[in-house]
Amino acid sequence: MQARERDVYYWQERTLLKNLDTEWIEHVLFKIVDKDNIEGIGAATPDIYFGQTFKSTMAILEELREFIENVPEIENIQTIENIIDKLIKNENTAKTSIMLTICDYINNKYNLDISKLLFSFDKDKYQENIFRIFWKKNLNLHEVYNTYSTNHQELKLEFLEKPSMKDLNEISKIFQGKHVWLDFRGLLDFYELTKALEILKPLKIVALEQPLAKGREKKIELIESQYPIFWDESIVTLEDLLRLHDFSNGIVLSLTKVGGLINVKKILDLAEIYNLITVISSGIEHPINTSWSNKIKGSFDIVDLTFDYYITDQDNI
Numbered sequence: 584m585q586a587r588e589r590d591v592y593y594w595q596e597r598t599l600l601k602n603l604d605t606e607w608i609e610h611v612l613f614k615i616v617d618k619d620n621i622e623g624i625g626a627a628t629p630d631i632y633f634g635q636t637f638k639s640t641m642a643i644l645e646e647l648r649e650f651i652e653n654v655p656e657i658e659n660i661q662t663i664e665n666i667i668d669k670l671i672k673n674e675n676t677a678k679t680s681i682m683l684t685i686c687d688y689i690n691n692k693y694n695l696d697i698s699k700l701l702f703s704f705d706k707d708k709y710q711e712n713i714f715r716i717f718w719k720k721n722l723n724l725h726e727v728y729n730t731y732s733t734n735h736q737e738l739k740l741e742f743l744e745k746p747s748m749k750d751l752n753e754i755s756k757i758f759q760g761k762h763v764w765l766d767f768r769g770l771l772d773f774y775e776l777t778k779a780l781e782i783l784k785p786l787k788i789v790a791l792e793q794p795l796a797k798g799r800e801k802k803i804e805l806i807e808s809q810y811p812i813f814w815d816e817s818i819v820t821l822e823d824l825l826r827l828h829d830f831s832n833g834i835v836l837s838l839t840k841v842g843g844l845i846n847v848k849k850i851l852d853l854a855e856i857y858n859l860i861t862v863i864s865s866g867i868e869h870p871i872n873t874s875w876s877n878k879i880k881g882s883f884d885i886v887d888l889t890f891d892y893y894i895t896d897q898d899n900i
Contacts, residue, residue, distance in 0.1 A: 591648050598869065598895075603717060609637040613644060625872070633676075657685055663685060715889070762787045765792065767795075772795075789810075813860070833860030834861060837864050862885040
């Protein structure tokens with residue numbers, strides 16, 4: 584029996600949370616170790632929005648075990664990524680954890696940081712920084728904002744569940760007169776969105792992120808407003824950006840959503856051709872994943888990567 588090229592490991596870790604009504608969030612970690620004991624490790628976090636759960640992602644990693652154990656020249660990133668694309672289609676959580684593992688392995692074996700090869704940035708470039716508050720019913724938005732926000736950050740309100748008109752009235756009172764970036768995550772239909780914007784007029788709205796659901800974006804042209812429009816969940820592939828750039832002011836990218844560093848680079852380059860504002864973001868990820876996002880953030884116009892006020896001081900468990 585022929586010896587495998589490398590050993591493969593994958594497991595679960597949890598980040599303990601605070602200021603949310605959820606106790607923890609689950610991450611998947613992936614690790615390879617070659618015959619010379621050189622290793623690489625990556626991580627990603629399943630997102631139910633895209634139909635991914637911890638169990639489904641782990642099942643995909645199990646399916647890929649033999650391939651990753653035995654494929655030669657795992658350093659050939661683009662070839663490996665193309666093969667994985669064919670094997671697992673759109674399960675980007677599993678793909679991200681594997682591709683970040685390979686990038687880490689290359690760094691450890693050759694002292695070559697893939698992020699520095701793919702991304703460049705201007706040290707003098709001004710970047711907007713975002714302070715994100717998650718909205719769910721019965722969460723104390725005012726307390727989180729007053730305790731953790733800083734003057735140099737733009738306030739972003741992200742709706743994790745669909746708000747009622749009554750909820751929006753309360754938000755309007757809490758943040759009246761404040762500059763607010765609204766991320767609706769596509770939860771409202773067109774009529775609800777128009778009503779929501781009317782209710783939220785007392786806010787100084789600086790941008791709308793994912794104001795309508797994927798597949799219904801074009802209706803945003805019917806809203807008579809001057810708010811910049813950013814698409815997040817709608818932008819997963821290059822084809823998505825080609826479809827949406829005519830009614831977009833900017834896009835929001837994250838490593839796990841699009842499947843790793845190379846795909847982020849491809850979409851970022853196309854966005855720059857269309858002169859779109861670019862945002863580097865994520866959900867609450869494992870520190871390994873967040874570290875990669877921070878490595879490439881200098882290539883973006885806006886940074887949305889701070890979640891310390893939702894994470895406990897304890898280590899992942």
